[in-house]
Amino acid sequence: LTTDQLQQYVAPTDDNLSAVQNYLKSNGFSDSQISYNVFKNQVTVQSTVGQAAKLFNAQFSNYNFANGAVPRTKQYTVPAEIANAVDFISPLTSFQQVQKVSRDPVRITRDQEEELYKRSVPSAANCNTAGVTPTCLRQYYGTYNYTPTAVNGITDVFIAGFIGQNFSPTDLSTFLKKYRPDAANANVEVINQAGALNIPVSLLSGAEAMLDTETIVSATYPLKATFFNYGNQLTQGDIFELAFTDIMNNYEKYGKPGVYSVSYGADENTITAQEAAALCKTAAALTAMGTTILIASGDNGVGGTDGDTCPPFVPTYPSGCPYVLSVGALQDFSPEVAVNPSLAGFYSGAGYSNLYAQPAYQKSAVAAYGNPAIAGNYYNRSGRAYPDVSAQGSMYVIQFMDLPATVGGTSASTPTWASVIALINDLRRKAGKSNVGFVNAALYKATTGLKDITSGSSLGCKSAPTAGFPVTKGWDPSTGLGSPLFDQLRSVFGV
Incomplete structure (x- = not known):
């Protein structure tokens, strides 16, 4: 539209x-x-x-x-x-506390960095669980040999910045010189809205901001990526709905972003039903205009943002909105499995919404998963189920605060999937077609383009440590429909 x-x-x-x-x-x-x-x-x-x-x-x-x-x-x-004119009023009842959904970064030594740098040269041995590089991701998911083309005036990817996460152009440049040298001069525009302030100094850069921008730019160069920095720690109300609405209000001005990658979340139980409905209505409008919204499913499995208050399981927000693509995380390569604390240090956010009904496009896939051996009152079996898809989310190599590190989370898998969608949009643009926008229904209907994950589980409830969702063949609440196969996925979207 x-x-x-x-x-x-x-x-x-x-x-x-x-x-x-x-x-x-x-x-x-x-x-x-x-x-x-x-x-x-x-x-x-x-x-x-x-x-x-x-x-x-x-x-x-x-x-x-x-x-x-x-x-x-x-x-x-x-x-x-x-009464008939008002959907909801904010922030009167808003108790939302937004969190980034990446793990704490781990600094790496010079020797480790040198070994990872060697893996920036294409080879069959690029992928190593000790440090996942851009070359590994591009080769593993099949995008390495595709060259996109930027178009003036078009924004291909919006990268969400919340809660004072600072983006550093210097850190990005240092990272790209090591791992994507042909993109070393890439420029990321910064938009600050609603009291946001980006301090572009390496020593103040945020791990979340750098993970997102470095992952996306290294995967999609020379497409245009914008760091959309919205609000601050004092912002009141549902910051996701506020940011979505701001993008909708300024759609032409912002360059009609084709993808919005969001690596932040909150517990769904901090949101009212009215707020949730308002957000999803705006998300539906954005997808109709051609923006695919990707949301990290969370890093505490079935336990919400901390795992302290379950059971019952705590769904994350806004992954439950049927108009966003919720992304879970994987680890290992031969084969990929659901993340777990042994390597990644976390369980991927998984579950069923208590506020959003299960959409028609996923009903058959969710029904095929069945009912695991979990107490029925632990989760809402008729709710919107998430995540929809998954990708590598463990031990990404990044540069932040002027030093190299590794970090993981669904906030790593989310920009990876966002990059794949951005490249598909580029393919469609070259073919004279529009952005894909709302992708969920097509993905659930697809018979190709996704690699099914069949091992692992999502736990994370501290008082019920064995309760959770096991991975099975087909869609499951830990890994969704699986990880992307770019060469096949493009055909799902007509290119």
Whole structure:
């Protein structure tokens, strides 16, 4: 869809728009306190806590978050005058605490780095579980011999930056000189929105930011990659929904990003059903416009972001939205298996949403998985199941804070899959076709292009350490449909 076409679907009716405007003005809000997004389906109101309490019949208290106390309420009432016009109100009930989903980096020695550097030269022995390099990934998943072509004015990949993760151009250049020398002069644009500030100094670079950018640029050069840095530690509300909406509002300005790679997550139980629905509605709009959204499934298996509060299992957010592609993690090469603590140091996020219903496109695949020997009250068998796919997520070599290191997580597998989708978009562009956008239904329907993973499991619940989802033939909640086979996958999308 074009922006104008999307406007027809998402813009409010005149009656609903007038109802909200009249209600706010009748309660003393001036035009200077009220603003709308480009589609006029979102209104921002500058309000005191007292005014918000009166507007929505709510009682606020201060709650302590990692970055200080913020006012929140457990419930509010939408007045009858605007009830039919309002989907949700944020951040009144938002208790979301976003986390990056990569493990802590491990520094590597000069000798180790020299050995890994040798593996930047193409050979059959490139892949080593001690340090996964760009050359390994490109050869293993079949993209090494494909050369993409950048197009002026088009953004191929948006790379999510949240919670103060800094991107360093110097670290990126150092990394590329070692592992992708033909891309050493690659330039990554930085967009800072909603109070975000990127400090482009190597000694302050973030492992998450560098993992994502180095993985994507080394895999997709010379396609255009942009580090989209949104919000900061003080941002209130659902930062995922806010970022999605910002991209939708500025779609043309941002170069119509073909892929949005997001290596962050939160526990689904910190989100209200209304917030979850709003995010997924925006995700649906973005995919309709041609942006594929990829979300890391998490690094604590079935235990959410820490594994301390289960059972029942804790789904991660926003992996449950049916319009995003949720990505799990693998380790080893002969064959690939689900990650586990013995090498990767974690279990891949896995499970079934409590907020999103299971979409039609995955029902048969999920039904074929059956019901593992787990207590029925541990998870919602009728919920949207995730992840959808998986890829290598252990021991990636990166450069951050001016030094080499290895790091893993579903935040490694996610940019790897994002790179594959970006290359498929490039193939389609050369063939005169549009971006793939929403890919989930096609992937679940595909009979080729994905390597099934058949070994491993996803555990991670500290008080029930043996409870989880075993890997089986076909789709499973640990590895999804499997890892990409680029030469075959391209045919799934008509190229």
